[in-house]
Amino acid sequence: MWFTGGGAGGGLRKLCRASATVLENEMMSYNSLLVRHMSRERAVNVRKINPKVSIQEAHTISSSLYDVFKKHGPLSVPNTWLRAQEAGVNGLNSKTHMKLMLKWMRGRKMLKLICNQVGSSKKFFHTVLPDDDDDPQQETTPATASAAAAATGNKKKVFSKRRSK
DSSP states (O other): OTTTTOSSSOHHHHHHHHHHHHHHHHHHHHHHHHHHHHHSOOOOOGGGOOOSSOHHHHHHHHHHHHHHHHHHOSBOHHHHHHHHHHHTOTTOOSHHHHHHHHHHHHHTTSEEEEEEEETTEEEEEEEEOOOTTTHHHHHSOHHHHHHHHHHHTTOOOOOOOOOOO
């Protein structure tokens, strides 16, 4: 009786039809997701940005801008331009050149772009990436750091120099 669909209203046949429609709907959603993903434009490779100046000059400009970000915290592009002019960053020709340098610095993993969304408007800020060495020190408070030092007995390990072969 199961295979012929007999019995009380052909329950197995209805179950198969229902599962087929669910499967078809899932496949259509996967297809639309794939089409949406493939139709997107590729992101710009920020590592290949040309800073429009020599590499040495780009490094001096970027270190000056990095100091501005370290001093003033996360800044928007207009505020960065104002702070860079106040700090006297040499080598920046225009605001457009500064934007190009900021993109170059993001490609070199010196800066991070963050987005703050307030209602329907978005504000973008550049900020420095946290240093890996400073993270454990910043997470511990001075009280816990001194307690940990007292627990270990303030013992310092002495590392030998590189062995000659």
